[in-house]
Amino acid sequence: MSSHDFVVDRSVSIARGLPLSEEAGLGELTLGGFLREVTSLYGGREALVHRLDDGSRERWSYCDLWGRSREVAKALMATGLGKGERVGVLMTNRAEFLSAMFGAALAGGVATPISTFSTPAELEYLIEHSAVSYLLFEESVLKKDFLEILCGLDPQIGTSAPGLYASNRFPFLRELAVVGGKGRGAARSWHGFLDLGRAVADDRLDARAKSVVPADPGALFFSSGSTARPKGILSAHQGVSLQMWRMGRQQGLSDAVRSWTANGFFWSGNFAMIIGGTLSMGGSLILQRTFHPAEALDLLQAERVTFPFAWPHQWEQLTAAPNWQAADLSSLTFVDTACPIAAHPTVTTAWIEPRHCYGNTETFTLSAAFPAMTTADDAAESHGVPLPGNLIKIVDPLTGHPVPLGENGEVAVKGPTLMLGYLGTPLFETLDEEGYFRTGDGGRLDEQGRLHWQGRLNDIIKTGGANVSPLEIDEAIRALPGVKMSQTVGVPHETLGEIVVSCVVFHVAGEMSEDAVREKLRAVLASYKIPRRVIGLDEQQLGLTGSAKIKTSELRSLAAKWLANETA
Template identity: 30%
Template sequence: MTTLSAVTPHPANSGLRVDLNPAAAVERNARYHGDTVVIRYPGGDLTYAELDDKAARLAGVLADGGVADGDRVAYLGLNSSSFLVTMLAAFRLGAVFVPVNFRLAEAELEAVLDGSGATALICEEGHRQSVDKVRGRTSLARFLLVDDDPEAPTTGAPGWEPWAPLLGVALPAAGVPAKGANDPAILMFTSGTTGTPKGVVLTHGNIWWNSVNVELRLDTRRGDVTYAAAPLFHIGALNSFVMRTLVRGGTVVIRRGFEPQTCLDDLVTHQVNSIFGVAQMFSALARVHGVFQADLSRLRSVVVAGAPVPPSLIELYAQHGILLQQAWGLTETAPFATHLPAERTLEKTGSAGIPMPFTEVRVVDAATGLPVKAGESGEIVVRGPNVTAGYWNNPEANQAAFDEDGWFHSGDIGYLDEDGYLYIVDRLKDMIISGGENVYPAEVERVLSAMPGVVDVAVVGVPDDQWGETVAAVVSVEEASEITLEAVHAWAAGRLARYKLPRRLTIVPAVPRNASGKLDKAHVRHLAGRDG
């Protein structure tokens, strides 16, 4: 009798040839329930059949222009159905999708477009002129302008092809190429708030395994409605719920940007089940009149990431039956490495949670790379199938980020408590050394964010003749609130060691952050350098 251990699985039946291409899943959904609305968007809703057809037609247009397997296709614009159509069209050709940050300055935009090697760009009118300034210094050969979206009106421009007429006569590209775990899917550039943006290669496997992690840890279901108001050019918004919703047959409510009152109205009207956002979004939502009296009973999975979440904000929502589930990760982890289960929200408030099911997380000594004890701070390292394959054309960055055992070094400082729950302390490079003492800005920010009248806060180190560096706080406050340095000291004195207290305070209308909610440290330091 043949034993099971002696059987060699046939490759076709072993899972080695599983097709992970999201475009294939959308095509399948279009075939079996094509009338289901997949995108609800002010510029026009789309069913699965309509989304698949439009993506197939765009793939045909791009293929006629020479785009092939492995080429890069870029998109520049706000959240819209066109963003997802372009992504799926690229996947239909086996091309790599390059979502571009629409807030980039001219030099940064050139660096991303040129560095990606993209040969085709789909763009909205609001960003066309920025592209025109740099297009001659890139590899771009095809320029398509979205002209069928009422939310992004255009009258056309020389050197640009309006895409609606092309889509109207294009033959849909036939078939969807199968893609495996190691095939590149998305080239996403880091925010660059602390340096030059790097291109992060995310494979179809990275995207898939993050989705599996999310499904095993969060309460997501087939047919769910998810809300997308955070920028889709960031992996947190795109791959938390949106990508998986497309694959599973649910509905994505897309807003071009976040507006608190509109968000509340949408959550109620569309009976939203899941949403990804940064802390500032939920802080603003909490200030909308009647938010906690509204019917948000369908909202099951609320993930907050991108920046530390003030415990006071988590407690506020929990008092009204809404559990904000903090997660931690980076573009390089596609995006989640850890997540705090909903049932532990109040017990472990302030924690970024435990490792995702198929992800390993350690805290190590930054100098030796060896794991540290529970409660001891060190650098957070990650390993797993959701971790990037590496940086685009950047062997130096790859060598610096990955050790010989395959651990990705995040550059974030944190610690694990006795139960193995992760707490984020700060960025390694943002640590302040004042008089020989280490000060973690995030710790000071958490204390100050709970101060009455404070809306948002950023803490940085500034040069000091006596201490080398000293602590400076940049704060935005509620209208009619008067926050002084003396008042900050009075509030924080019993909560922070004396050397951690800010010695400088700058009040600003809004603390500068990027689209993923992370502090724009360069801008903050500039503000902190002024007399406050």
């Protein structure tokens, strides 16, 4: 992205991206339209590879994915789906997840992915809050039997006949279908569910799909719940589709890229970056239902993957897997030079991932970004410039007024991918009077229109009258040898307000002392930013959400208790 791709208001902190009409590479802006267009472009190519439980692999072409998605759409129509009704999809990364999501969209429904990390209580909340009319789910994931869990939440699911479920427990839910099982009670088998759609004519489905427009609700994703209960975030087809078309170019992926991830597609970032980024480039998705490091390495080698996508803790597990040294990973192309897997003897890479970016589920991932291959010097350690159609302003958190250019404040965003709203919350309570979404994140804009994200405003540590960003401290700590993970929090203090406490996971427990960490940080951080305390923890104690975000509120409480016990 060049300096001409955005405009900066130099009197106040406002940056504008290119007009959306000038963005190249966009196609149809509904989910069904996206799939129809990529199928017309790449029909016979392999769209996905799904590893089955017996170790064999199922392969679908783009035409197969289109046909299977239409089967789901017809089954939904046959059982009475109305336009705008929500279709819950509770599945891991498998072929049926994609056909369910696109099928719901083609039939005029709202695709509603639900995390397979959900506990019974969380699943109960998500079904209630989303008000899904349909639940298409995988019977078992690891040690979870979702059919048993659902019957436990409402016994009528286990006793009702298919198509006759009606319960006050989940008053909107009426149809259930299960992948990977024979079905029971109200839950039809997957094949039985699809069979219902055979009586629906193609032209009826085509008429349905044609009636869906970009402004219609298309997807309901949930936030990760790192600070509170997950929020239901409703997005229009346009916002989701725009990001899917963009992501291949944003990541610099090549034609026919082969992408692998085991990270759930029920998170918006994975959905846009991996599904959108891959299919928009005519590539193939190498699916792994749940993350197993040794199995993942086998898949990377056997399927000649070019683009692997994982979270930091997964990279560490891959390098520790028993088949790490023996694996042939020479096909990997889109691997960041700083990624642990780049050190493998068979990997040669010069790729720089698009790490300079900023986004939220509320904007269906990125609202500001630099593309892949952007150097740290060009990005100036920023988080990008506004993407086409977007406006970003920095406002005073108390007054909501824009601050002068270069000053710190709260990041506010609006643009074509902005959500339609939170479930249960009037839109006027979410947006300001100019239609901006105030993110709750701290940041500033520089003279080049680059956004410098500083973390959650409620995570900013106020110590002795100074504001300290935990992001800056954690970047410095993670650069130290022997450090695996780090999260810095503010712990209440009688005289200073808060003190800076860093919770660190070392590759080898006790590898570095608290004093040693603090001493090394003195070379790169101002004295008031040096953590007063450094606590060594196990990885499990960090309390990750399903999307690998650290639950800072829980960690703050843990750190406070740890310090209190130490002085007791």
